[in-house]
Amino acid sequence: MENMHVNAPHLGTPLANTYARELPGLCVPWSPSPAPQPRWLRFNAALAQELGLDADRLHDTDGLTIFSGQRLPLGAEPVAQAYAGHQFGGFSPRLGDGRALLLGEIQDPQGRRHDVAFKGSGATPFSRGGDGKAAVGPVLREYLISEAMQALGIPTTRTLAAVATGEVIRRQTPLPGAVLTRTAASHIRVGTLQYAASQGDAETLERLLHYVIRRHDPELAEAERPALALLQAVMNRQAALVARWMGVGFIHGVMNTDNMTLSGETIDYGPCAFMEAHHPDTVFSSIDHHGRYAYGNQPGMAQWNLARLAEALLPLVHPEPEEAVALATAAIHTFPALYQRYWLGELRRKLGLTAQGGDEAADLALADDYLQLLTQWRVDHTLGFWVLSQALRHSEGTPEALTALFGAGAVPCQAWLQRWTTRLERQNASRQTVAQRMDAVNPVVIPRNHWVEEALEAASESGDLQPFERLLDVVQRPFDAGLSGSRWAQPAAPEQTACYQTFCGT
Numbered sequence: 001m002e003n004m005h006v007n008a009p010h011l012g013t014p015l016a017n018t019y020a021r022e023l024p025g026l027c028v029p030w031s032p033s034p035a036p037q038p039r040w041l042r043f044n045a046a047l048a049q050e051l052g053l054d055a056d057r058l059h060d061t062d063g064l065t066i067f068s069g070q071r072l073p074l075g076a077e078p079v080a081q082a083y084a085g086h087q088f089g090g091f092s093p094r095l096g097d098g099r100a101l102l103l104g105e106i107q108d109p110q111g112r113r114h115d116v117a118f119k120g121s122g123a124t125p126f127s128r129g130g131d132g133k134a135a136v137g138p139v140l141r142e143y144l145i146s147e148a149m150q151a152l153g154i155p156t157t158r159t160l161a162a163v164a165t166g167e168v169i170r171r172q173t174p175l176p177g178a179v180l181t182r183t184a185a186s187h188i189r190v191g192t193l194q195y196a197a198s199q200g201d202a203e204t205l206e207r208l209l210h211y212v213i214r215r216h217d218p219e220l221a222e223a224e225r226p227a228l229a230l231l232q233a234v235m236n237r238q239a240a241l242v243a244r245w246m247g248v249g250f251i252h253g254v255m256n257t258d259n260m261t262l263s264g265e266t267i268d269y270g271p272c273a274f275m276e277a278h279h280p281d282t283v284f285s286s287i288d289h290h291g292r293y294a295y296g297n298q299p300g301m302a303q304w305n306l307a308r309l310a311e312a313l314l315p316l317v318h319p320e321p322e323e324a325v326a327l328a329t330a331a332i333h334t335f336p337a338l339y340q341r342y343w344l345g346e347l348r349r350k351l352g353l354t355a356q357g358g359d360e361a362a363d364l365a366l367a368d369d370y371l372q373l374l375t376q377w378r379v380d381h382t383l384g385f386w387v388l389s390q391a392l393r394h395s396e397g398t399p400e401a402l403t404a405l406f407g408a409g410a411v412p413c414q415a416w417l418q419r420w421t422t423r424l425e426r427q428n429a430s431r432q433t434v435a436q437r438m439d440a441v442n443p444v445v446i447p448r449n450h451w452v453e454e455a456l457e458a459a460s461e462s463g464d465l466q467p468f469e470r471l472l473d474v475v476q477r478p479f480d481a482g483l484s485g486s487r488w489a490q491p492a493a494p495e496q497t498a499c500y501q502t503f504c505g506t
Contacts, residue, residue, distance in 0.1 A: 009062040012054035014075035015104030027079035033122030037166025038068030067161035080124035085191035085258030096126030120179040135175035142269040148475035157184040191258030197312035227316035237264025243342035249275035249381035253285035278374035278381040352434040357426025377409030389435040443478035450492040
């Protein structure tokens with residue numbers, strides 16, 4: 001590893017290594033497997049600039065050398081992070097980075113710290129017999145979906161670079177290999193706390209707590225009960241995050257505790273997808289056989305995961321076990337109301353409602369009734385909300401696009417529209433103003449599954465990146481009304497969605 005630092009290339013600023021140095025019991029020093037024949041798939045120059053990196057130089061030979069694992073950037077001290085996790089309800093005490101490495105951390109021009117990590121860089125001590133590699137398809141999926149989430153304004157980890165390795169990855173079929181470079185506010189997960197707690201090492205658990213607070217919530221350092229305060233802060237971030245997921249119809253697919261960050265960012269875009277026809281039971285993950293992480297179950301699963309975080313923090317919440325349980329339980333029981341506030345806020349924005357002239361319970365009932373209509377008539381989630389602003393622009397009658405969406409459900413929808421517009425009249429805003437506000441939060445396009453699969457298949461099977469680039473350009477403009485009549489905005493045919501599944505990519 002030391003030889004890799006001789007005349008080391010750099011990202012534009014040396015990497016720091018606070019996690020590796022302050023929490024040695026929660027990681028293992030490890031080196032990436034260098035790609036034998038690297039070539040660019042995609043470099044995220046816009047993200048590099050946001051982070052204050054030298055985007056021009058990184059997009060040249062230096063970047064390809066760094067992001068293929070051939071040479072470590074200046075300051076890097078790569079480690080595989082240790083964490084545990086409940087996977088589909090079953091506890092695994094030792095998971096960890098089986099194909100990822102944390103290279104270090106950088107500070108952006110605003111002083112915010114970001115992890116820089118590889119994914120698909122080879123086997124680690126946590127690989128459990130796997131090869132630790134990644135294929136082109138899953139790497140580009142993460143790039144595409146995370147950039148779509150960023151454009152939608154939803155907290156997310158992001159992809160700085162995607163590089164083809166020149167290797168063949170053995171899965172069910174041979175696949176071209178790739179490595180992804182991911183940035184995150186941090187990679188600390190609920191499972192990280194679970195791992196520290198399961199080791200019975202009180203000192204490491206406490207060090208981790210204070211590290212997380214310094215990194216994400218420094219104002220909590222002086223709290224009377226820092227562990228309880230952190231639990232409440234993480235609950236707040238996750239309630240806000242899941243409400244945003246639900247608003248755009250995003251289904252994570254594998255909401256295990258090792259896939260829930262303490263920072264409140266979406267992480268690990270494996271078996272994920274955006275829902276088309278609205279239904280709370282929608283599942284896309286090939287491994288979620290019982291619908292544990294179905295669209296409608298996501299708020300409840302977030303609370304379940306947070307309860308596991310509370311359990312891990314118990315020794316630090318209060319020295320008396322009974323009092324610790326009482327305090328943590330009381331905190332967890334506030335999650336449904338906390339989530340409901342965020343969800344109501346999300347629905348109000350999507351329906352153009354403000355608190356003015358409205359009652360929370362009545363507004364929630366109005367929104368729920370519309371969701372029921374979407375479910376009953378199998379209406380596309382994205383278009384079902386986007387078309388409402390068009391209805392406001394029609395002075396009389398129901399717009400043709402809405403009638404086409406609802407089909408036989410257009411009559412009951414018309415009754416709901418009357419209730420909705422009556423509610424809007426109690427606000428001090430014109431229909432045009434309300435419609436403009438709605439257009440700013442209801443996307444025209446999402447990464448529709450058939451276009452995603454087409455792009456990934458072309459890149460993986462023939463090395464053609466043009467479909468990926470075209471789709472990436474579109475999903476980075478989710479609110480562009482000019483896309484409303486395009487093919488990108490149209491749902492897939494029923495036969496395309498009937499058996500659609502996504503996979504974890506391992």
